Amino acid sequence: MPDLLIELFSEEIPARMQRRAAEDLKALVTDGLVEAGLTYAGAAAFSTPRRLTLAIEGLLAASPATREERRGPKADAPEKAIEGFLRGAGVTREQCEIREDKKGAVLFALIEKPGRPAPEIVAEVLERVIRSFPWPKSMRWGAGSLRWVRPLHRILCVLTTEAGAEVVPLTVDGIEAGNVTEGHRFMGGAPFTVSSFEDYEAKLKRAFVILNPEERAEAIWHDATNRAFASGLEVVEDRGLLAEVAGLVEWPVVLMGEIGADFLHLPPEVLQTSMKEHQKFFSVKNPATGRIERFVTVANIETADHGATILAGNRKVLAARLSDARFFWDNDLRVARGPGLAAWTDRLDNVTFHNKLGSQKARIDRIAALAREIAPMVGADADLAETAARVAKADLSSEMVYEFPELQGLMGRYYAEAAGLPTEVAAAAQEHYSPLGPSDSVPTAPVSVAVALADKLDTLTGFWAIDEKPTGSKDPYALRRAALGVIRLVLANGLRLPLSSKVESSIIVLYRNLAEQKRFWAKYIETDSDQGNSGGLNWDQSYVQGNFQLSMLKEPWSEGDITEKTAQENVLGTLSVPETCAADLLAFFHDRLKVHLKDEGIRHDVIDACLAMPGSDDLALVVARARALQGFMGSEDGTNLVQGFKRANNILTQAEEKDGVEYSFGADLKFTETEEERALFAALDAAEARIAPAMAAEDFAAAMSAMASLRAPIDAFFTAVQVNADNQIVRRNRLNLLARIRKICLQVADLTRLEG
Secondary structure (H helix, E strand, O other): OOEEEEEEEEOOOOHHHHHHHHHHHHHHHHHHHHHOOOOOOEEEEEEEOOEEEEEEEOOOOEOOOEEEEEEEEEOOOOHHHHHHHHHHHOOOHHHEEEEEEOOEEEEEEEEEEOOOEHHHHHHHHHHHHHHOOOOOOOEOOOOOOOOEOOOEEEEEEEEEEOOEEEEOOOEEOOEEOEOEEOOOOOOOOOOEEOOOHHHHHHHHHHOOOOOOHHHHHHHHHHHHHHHHHHOOOEEOOOHHHHHHHHOOOOOOEEEEEEOOHHHOOOOHHHHHHHHHHHHOOEEEEOOOOOOEEEEEEEEOOOOOOOOHHHHHHHHHHHHHHHHHHHHHHHHHHHHHHOOOHHHHHHHHHHOEEEOOOEEHHHHHHHHHHHHHHHHHHHOOOHHHHHHHHHHOOHHHHOHHHHHOHHHOOHHHHHHHHHOOOOHHHHHHHHHOOOOOOOOOOOOOOHHHHHHHHHHHHHHHHHHHHOOOOOOOOOOOOOHHHHHHHHHHHHHHOOOOOEHHHHHHHHHHHHHHHHHHHHHHHHHHHHHHHHOOOHHHHHHHHHHHHHHHOHHHEOOOOOOOOOOHHHHHHOEOOOOOOHHHHHHHHHHHHHHHHHHHHHOOOOOHHHHHHHHOOOOOOEHHHHHHHHHHHHHHHOOHHHHHHHHHHHHHHHHHHHHHHHHOOOOOOOOOHHHOOOHHHHHHHHHHHHHHHHHHHHHHOOOHHHHHHHHHOOHHHHHHHHHHOOOOOOOHHHHHHHHHHHHHHHHHHOOOOOHHHOOO
16 A cells, blocks of 8 residues: 655745644545545644645555446436436436336436546645645735745655655646655755655755654753753743744754843743743743743754854844833833822723723722622622722733733732732732633632622623623623633632622622713713813713713713612613623523533533522532532432432322312321321431431532432332322322422422433
């Protein structure tokens, strides 16, 4: 069986596109070959900055011949029907057979396709793949029509058998396939021919090209860590940067340089971010001090001076970049230590958060009010929580965050510390954004938790109020992530937080905030107009409408204090009322909770059974109940008890529908006729005595353990007793006994929602 080697050689491919391009090449070519009848034993794709490579082992030498029988219309069918069948099958009437079956004489087309040699199929598939390759961005060059990410120079396509290597005949836009490639742009020497993948990979390495990107990344990391270790330092791990740098070089040469002493006082995160974003440098830190003291750069060439010239140039460029960072840092510190963070917060009044939800400053006011309300529930000081909420987003106005947005929050902590604010406030400035994803850490400091919850709840209630909810495919405001963040904050900190009331509080604050803004700007515009400043009037109207849509609020706005009632009255129907918003948003939280608990292996029907119980807006309570029920359902007693409960519930439901009454008035022991009935009475009494205190203590595991004791007496009851007895008194008593089973079992969860 032959092996196939394909290389598409071009100008430099952007590092971010290489991995996906290699995967696409492998998938498109192998799928095309298999569809044409050529199977294979294995395939591997590789990439460097200048080439995409695909190696396929054990390819069939030719596609197998096929013979297909296709049933057609009856032999005496209308001529047009027969012609359509013949055209679709690609045969003539003479090539068809007439066979008798139950419907009479029927035409059968015999379609025979001879096998095709592998080179013919490979050429056909590869040309189609090259011409339709799914690059995120592509270009044309010269007079040709071919589009590629960068100008394509060579196509290498070789089939290797025991007899030798064969070039697959192929020409794409004037580029003829061959068995020639070339190595490193500067050190590789003359182009060379290859005969197999092993020959190709070995010759590339001799020509200073490491084909495998994982091997390049490993070489970079190995050399970088060794150099740092030799100096008593360590490289700051960054797998994303490592993969990107491995896509920038074909022959990695690791060099380590020093950072100027003038920049060592900068926060390590600033140095790391600046070097990564602008130069693609790795940071090297002193483990004793945590300071970033050196950098690692990766060159694509070996030099006679062992990289000294390269390092000198890099240090010069790096000094210019870090000078900018130092300028931003020094300026920001002057603001933090002088006017204070409030100066930055005030600037956010001119920054729109959303045109229907007001400015960033207005949002900060809402978060502060909500954080103060949440603080006692999470064990935080209310004053500290409000202070933290008012300064947490101040760094959005800083020069450093403007240059490096990914440092928001972190710089807020540094600036809060520089301003002399309490440690809890500074920590909240950084931590209130967390958790940002399923693997991100969850804040545990009470002030940070209060601000983080307020921030996320304001985001969710705000967008729910203006009906900007996530859809199946779109979530532009990351509301799913915000909801999951609330869930993780509640569960990780064991918070008993009634979400419905917090959502209502949040939207009330939103209404009041918008109404206050309207009243202020309306009076401002009126005053401005009285002074004859028409230009100012026009600008202010535009500003108001751009920040919170003045048209959303009704006339007239209330005088005096804005109350909840007047705030709601002053808002048009485009905003949801608190109760409606809270209910809809709570359902969204429940959906996210199901996704979160699915990773724990908790069944969706178990979660539904717990969500149907009172207190479903207390997520910690719901999860505790769900975990206990999941464990209960995993036992044999639990499964059998649920089946007994469902049997009792079904019989009881049917009887209530038939009789038009509700059997819930209590069974009487004196009307029992069998030992099984009396044993069930005793078991129910004993179980209730254990379940009631367990439920009061929210010890769901203990409550379900008590329920499990009912399995045997319930099974015995249904085995020995006929519920629908002829004696109506006995029948009613037994139905009331089933009602007691239902009532006891439904205390823990709505078992009717369990499947199976």
